[in-house]
Amino acid sequence: MKDVAIENPLHLLGRLRLGREEYCQRLLTMLIVGGPYPRWNRRTRPSPQGAAFLRSLDELSFGPTEWNGPPLFVDEFELRPRHDDEQGGAPDYAVLWNERLWMIELKTERSSHRQGQLSGYYTLADHHHPGLAVDLTYLTPPLTFTPPASRDGSRFAHVTWTRILPLLEEIWGEGTNVERHVLTTLRAALESIGSNWSDWRAQRVGVRRDEPPAxxxxxxxxxxxxxxxxxxxxxxxxxxxxxxxxxxxxxxxxxxxxxxxxxxxxxxxxxxxxxxxxxxxxxxxxxxxxxxxxxxxxxxxxxx
Structure with missing residues (x-):
């Protein structure tokens, strides 16, 4: 993989006024695909390192799981509303095989946990992808919440960021210069959870912008x-x-x-x-x- 394929994380931080959650997602996505941040809902193959990370996260979530061939990876997986008055859903990640759909929802802010969001993902996934085994990993800071109700043929796992930091280091700690830079920035952003994000961002890009109109x-x-x-x-x-x-x-x-x-x-x-x-x-x-x-x-x- 060429280093130039991945956007410099500090350039990304200055180019878009992303929140911590969206910023961490984009950095992790670029590591998983081994290249530029892809368009939403586009099915791609993870890089070998990205596949190794996903396999480790899968085992951390659900124990040893047999993979039936290499999966497809999707950032911002679209689950369309069933009618115009329904919101629809979009898990941050989806990992797809012919017989299985594994969704991954990322949170860095406890306040962004939304009641009904996870159960809504299951409902829409069952509607749009009948016949697939549906699993969901919720990757968050330490968080107290009521898990979605158990469903036949589906699994749910709650994993904290601190548990995957060793996985990130193991996979990309000896990677290219750009990969290590992205990893270092991602770790720093994750370690900032609980602090003021605007301050953290301003310290790195040297500018504090006024809040845009709603x-x-x-x-x-x-x-x-x-x-x-x-x-x-x-x-x-x-x-x-x-x-x-x-x-x-x-x-x-x-x-x-x-x-x-x-x-x-x-x-x-x-x-x-x-x-x-x-x-x-x-x-x-x-x-x-x-x-x-x-x-x-x-x-x-x-x-x-």
């Missing part, structure tokens, strides 16, 4: 503009993950639905554009990078 307000302003002129628009949200985009779609849909009946905005539909399934090209920089963006389109009849 993305919900920005999205509603774009929806109102589309209601007036009919031009399709997209929300540029570079710090979001796919789960957050799904949540934003549903939040915006609900806000539009509560508008006055004769309001033009009732004709605007928020929807998720995917580079893989929707056709066309991205309208935003974040859509180009990730392959997903929230679109706003006006229709002749009210849609929300």
């Amino acid at each position: 993305v919900e307000d920005t999205a509603m302003t774009l929806a109102e503009a589309t209601a007036r002129d009919g031009r399709q628009r997209a929300v540029d949200h570079p710090t979001a993950d796919l789960d957050q985009l799904q949540h934003l779609r549903l939040t915006l849909r609900q806000a539009i639905r509560t508008s006055p009946e004769q309001s033009p905005i009732r004709h605007v539909m928020p929807w998720l554009w995917s580079a893989t399934t929707s056709g066309g090209t991205a309208l935003t920089a974040s859509g180009h990078d990730t392959g997903f963006e929230l679109r706003l389109s006006r229709y002749q009849k009210p849609v929300c």
Whole structure:
């Protein structure tokens, strides 16, 4: 693998205003795939080192497990909503075989634990991937929560970050210069859990940015503009993950639905554009990078 394939982690930290959770995910993903951060929901082969890490995490989660051939790896695994009024889901990682789906959800902030999120992943995975054995690993700081209810043919494991640090060091501690730099930065970010992330970030990139406007307000302003002129628009949200985009779609849909009946905005539909399934090209920089963006389109009849 060429060192230039992986983005410098400090450049990434300065280029995007990522939270700690998203930053750690991107660093770990680049190590697993042995290259640039991929578009969301794209099925790729992990590097040999990435496969070795995943196998170790699998054994840590569920004990010795027979792998039926090399798996596919997905960052931001899309589980579409079953209807327009459902959010949908997006586990941070998925590892896929013909007979098994293993989902991995990463958390660095205890406050980001969301009730019903894990059980929702099982429900949507069973719906979209019937016949597969479905497992889920929850990788977090020390955290007290109620695990999802047990399900036939499914397994659940809670693993803390401290338990995988030795695995990371074993796999990439003697890697290339870039891999070791990514590993060192990832460890430092993980060790910062519980501290102020804005301070940690500012110490490394030398700048503290003002908080941007709430993305919900920005999205509603774009929806109102589309209601007036009919031009399709997209929300540029570079710090979001796919789960957050799904949540934003549903939040915006609900806000539009509560508008006055004769309001033009009732004709605007928020929807998720995917580079893989929707056709066309991205309208935003974040859509180009990730392959997903929230679109706003006006229709002749009210849609929300």
